Amino acid sequence: MIHGDFLDTPGLPAILARADVVLVNNYAFNSSLNQSLLQLFLDLKEGCKIISLKTFVSLDHKINVRNAGSVESILRVKKYPYYTNAVSWTHNGGEYFIATVDRSAMQAFWANGGAMLDDGTSRRSSTRRR
Ligand SMILES: C[S@@+](CC[C@H](N)C(=O)[O-])C[C@H]1O[C@@H](n2cnc3c(N)ncnc32)[C@H](O)[C@@H]1O
Numbered sequence: 001m002i003h004g005d006f007l008d009t010p011g012l013p014a015i016l017a018r019a020d021v022v023l024v025n026n027y028a029f030n031s032s033l034n035q036s037l038l039q040l041f042l043d044l045k046e047g048c049k050i051i052s053l054k055t056f057v058s059l060d061h062k063i064n065v066r067n068a069g070s071v072e073s074i075l076r077v078k079k080y081p082y083y084t085n086a087v088s089w090t091h092n093g094g095e096y097f098i099a100t101v102d103r104s105a106m107q108a109f110w111a112n113g114g115a116m117l118d119d120g121t122s123r124r125s126s127t128r129r130r
Helices: 012-016 031-039 104-111 123-129
Strands: 021-024 049-052 075-082 094-101
Touching: none
Parallel strands: 021 049
Antiparallel strands: 049 094, 075 094
């Protein structure tokens, strides 16, 4: 077991790269801390699941030119409910998220001309038209 700052633990990226599941109890984390954590997920292996109380990627995230290289673009996230009296820290119900590392959509994006414009055309086809 490692006891330390997860943003400043040199061996942590190598450990994360072997993980099948990452559990992040991040309900009270601010957006800056969640963003910093997100950057640690870039080298997670395909299929790894991140379970969290706040999502790291919006549920309607769409890959585009600006975000295609971001960590969000390798995550496929789903929201799940937990019910009254289901958890130890509150009697209330709530929601949690499972993000699965899935690079297929990002790879398809790049394979499909790489630099797609927001209107769905590629830079290559728009260049050819000029
Ligand atoms: C909601 S508690 C979860 C405690 C426990 N891990 C659990 O799941 O029951 C969140 C924990 O994250 C810790 N934390 C916040 N920032 C951290 C950091 N940079 N490195 C390590 N732990 C951190 C806090 O101290 C707090 O104990």
